[in-house]
Amino acid sequence: MSAEPTEGARILVVDDERVIREILAEFLTLEGFSVHTVEDGEKALTELRLRPYDLLITDLKMPRLSGLQLLEKIEQERLGVLTVLMTGFGTVETAIEAMKKGAYDYLLKPFKVEEVIHVVERALYRQRLQAENIRLREALTIYKVSEAIALSHDIEHILDVCLRAALDEVKADVATLHLRDSMSGHYEERVKVVAADSAPRNGLPSPAFGLLVDQFSQGVPILAHGLKAARFFTENSAPDGLSSFIAVPLTVHGTTVGVLNVFSYTSGKKFDEGHRKLLSVLASRAASAIDNARLYGELRDSNDSLTRANLSLEEMFQQTVAGFAQALEESDLYTRGHSERVAVYTEILGRGLTLPDAELRQIVQAGVMHDVGKIGVRYDMLNKPGKLTPEEVAVFRQHPEKGKRILEPVPCLHGLIDGCWCHHEWFDGGGYPRGLSGQNIPLVGRVVAIADAYDAMTSDRAYRRALPHEVAVGEIERCAGTQFDPELADAFVKLVDAWRAGMRERGQDSLIPR
Known part of the structure; x- marks a missing residue:
């Protein structure tokens, strides 16, 4: 279908020819887009690591880092930008090969401005649909995770489900969760999930929980990148190689009972506000489930008959969840x-x-x-x-x-x-x-x-x-x-x-x- 331009969408243009950069920048700006230009692939990669863009338009043949090499770097670093290649007639086959490796489309030089806007509109429409599908999958994930942990009375199971969802949904390298011991007040690492080959060699940094809780008390979960994240860790625990960090509280009745952390050690992979909000929702559901699980344990210890009744109810709940999962698997x-x-x-x-x-x-x-x-x-x-x-x-x-x-x-x-x-x-x-x-x-x-x-x-x-x-x-x-x-x-x-x-x-x- 025809896709209207996305007002204010951010586009990065990369070409070693200044005239091409200026023409595209002027035309796309007049069309309502926010355009930034650089002259080679290395600078484009630096720019993409610093700021999010909706679309990348890059020449195929450039000095230092070609368009194809730039595309490979984007895929390796999971920078998540849709790419359109510009190429001359002699390199069409290379452009097609690049599309097989992840590029969305290509433009043949010399091109007409109407061809450019047509490709840009289609690319941004694709990007918009992808973003909406991601949000929908995140919402459904929250629903399924909420169902799974709400029906569980096993704290370790709740923590494991929460951590694996956090790791998968924000594409983190490492996720950890610490629960506060109600007697000592210390935060103990109960569960740790590490993605394959992603753990730092010198071990994970230790969060400074006092500082984290102080910021949580102001209603602000933590999102920090690179060296700016260092202040949230203990002095003898430097976060070497850390690209991005999120910490959100598990709060029950206004009291912080735990902390959920995710780490990115992938160069250029930075978490954003959407990731922080998603993890805050997951942490909230986990905190309520943990509180319910603890209450359930107390009731079980004090009343055997109530324990038997709750075990029967638990079995029915588990059967319901199993039936729900089976119904999803049977979808065609x-x-x-x-x-x-x-x-x-x-x-x-x-x-x-x-x-x-x-x-x-x-x-x-x-x-x-x-x-x-x-x-x-x-x-x-x-x-x-x-x-x-x-x-x-x-x-x-x-x-x-x-x-x-x-x-x-x-x-x-x-x-x-x-x-x-x-x-x-x-x-x-x-x-x-x-x-x-x-x-x-x-x-x-x-x-x-x-x-x-x-x-x-x-x-x-x-x-x-x-x-x-x-x-x-x-x-x-x-x-x-x-x-x-x-x-x-x-x-x-x-x-x-x-x-x-x-x-x-x-x-x-x-x-x-x-």
């Missing part, structure tokens, strides 16, 4: 592909309605998440070739309610609930689960309903082949006013036709329904 590729396409169609309609950016993002995310309730539905039932039985229909119709329940425990996903809960409501009140009608159906539910139906009709199903586009839009027009909001249905038909035409003009026919 259709759901993922369907959700991604529904997200595209919701954005087409949302942009056509000129919704504010925040509301548009929420509607697109709701398109991704709308079928999350199907994790509790057997896919062999959904994908069978024959008609569903009344009993199977009743099970299927539970997925909007299940989706609501899955999202409710995660505050940052509350804005997506209406998309999950309401996308099977009908405009005339004949839908489910609540029989809402007209404007009583939230806008996100009415938008996702149309996008969901269009993709369902234009995709292959076990019981029929995909319907042609013309048949699908004809069905949407026929059901306008009954199943669908008539104004939104009319807008969608026009917008999706325009989108299809645009995709054909760009030679991307394979990405649109037939």
Whole structure:
């Protein structure tokens, strides 16, 4: 689909020809981007280590460090920037090879400015989707970790789950967790997880817990880089080779009961504010689970009968978690592909309605998440070739309610609930689960309903082949006013036709329904 430029996106331009740098900088600045230029790969690498960029545009052949070598360094250091290569006609094959190694796209010199903006728009749209998918995965990770630790009465298990999630989600090299001994007041290292080949040779630095707790008391978790992190460690424990460090408190009833730390020893790999917030949420869930586990232990020691009852409840909880995990594993590729396409169609309609950016993002995310309730539905039932039985229909119709329940425990996903809960409501009140009608159906539910139906009709199903586009839009027009909001249905038909035409003009026919 056509992607509008991201206002203020940061772009780094690298070329040893000053004229090329100046032309690109001037043009991209006029387009609303924040542009910085350097003349070679070494300076580009230094700049990327210092500041985050959304997009890198680099020449392929440069002195000191070529574009291909720069790309390899970016991949090695996990600097996380999307790369577009510029190349002459004689090096197209090299550019294609670079794309196989991680570059997003390439521009042929000499290029036209409209070609540049087209590639930049597509790259930034890809970068934006990747960022949203990362945030979604982080939120789902928090939900799954919260479920796992909330149902556990084993402190060591809680700490291990929390640490492994911290290590994986922020791509740290090392994660440690210290619990405060309630009797001595000292912080003891209970669990340590070290990524393969990443531990410093001279051992890990020892945090200065007094200083950490003082800063925590001001409501500020710690995020520090390089030598600036040194003051948070004991004098005889220098953080040699440390690139970045985060420390967040585990707090129960206003008291710090532990500290979660993550370390990066990878050159150029620096944590950011998003990582600190994610770890703060994980630490908060872990602290509550630890408190509950300790209370559970006290109750178990004081009352045998209550212990037996709680052990039985624990078993049921563990069975629930096991069932949830099994349902996720049984998810098939259709759901993922369907959700991604529904997200595209919701954005087409949302942009056509000129919704504010925040509301548009929420509607697109709701398109991704709308079928999350199907994790509790057997896919062999959904994908069978024959008609569903009344009993199977009743099970299927539970997925909007299940989706609501899955999202409710995660505050940052509350804005997506209406998309999950309401996308099977009908405009005339004949839908489910609540029989809402007209404007009583939230806008996100009415938008996702149309996008969901269009993709369902234009995709292959076990019981029929995909319907042609013309048949699908004809069905949407026929059901306008009954199943669908008539104004939104009319807008969608026009917008999706325009989108299809645009995709054909760009030679991307394979990405649109037939």
